[in-house]
Structures are given as C-alpha cells and as structure tokens.
Amino acid sequence: MKKKIDLYLIYLYYVLEACLYIGYRLWIIYGGTEKGDTVYTFLVILVNFYSTVCLLYIILLAYMRKKNFQLI
Secondary structure: OOHHHHHHHHHHHHHHHHHHHHHHHHHOOOOOOOOHHHHHHHHHHHHHHHHHHHHHHHHHHHHHHHOOOOOO
16 A cells, blocks of 8 residues: 555656646746746646645654554
C-alpha cells in the first residue's frame, strides 16, 4: 500500500509541476493584466494544495509508524 501511495504522490507531483510551469508561462505573458492576477492566484492555490497533500501524507506515515511500532 505504501508503494502505491508513494507512486501516486510522485505522479501528482509531476502533474502539479507541469501545471505550475504552464501557469508560470501564462503569468509571464499576462503579467500586468487582469488575467495575470487570476493566473497568479491559481498558482498560489496549486502550490498550497500540493504542500497540504504532502503534509497530510507525512502525518499519515508518522501515525502508521507509531501504530506499527508500539511495544506492548
């Protein structure tokens, strides 16, 4: 299960990286316009979403390790 989650997280990283690159290029093109503000907001939301997913994954791993290594 852990390998499958790791694999999905890696794929999600690549997808988000591609979206960030495309968004960055669009922001360069539309930088000073109203569309530029929308693209920048999209980029910020995307980065925050990925950071949240990574943080939740780390918390899940820590919880599973604690659960598996309890000494009774």
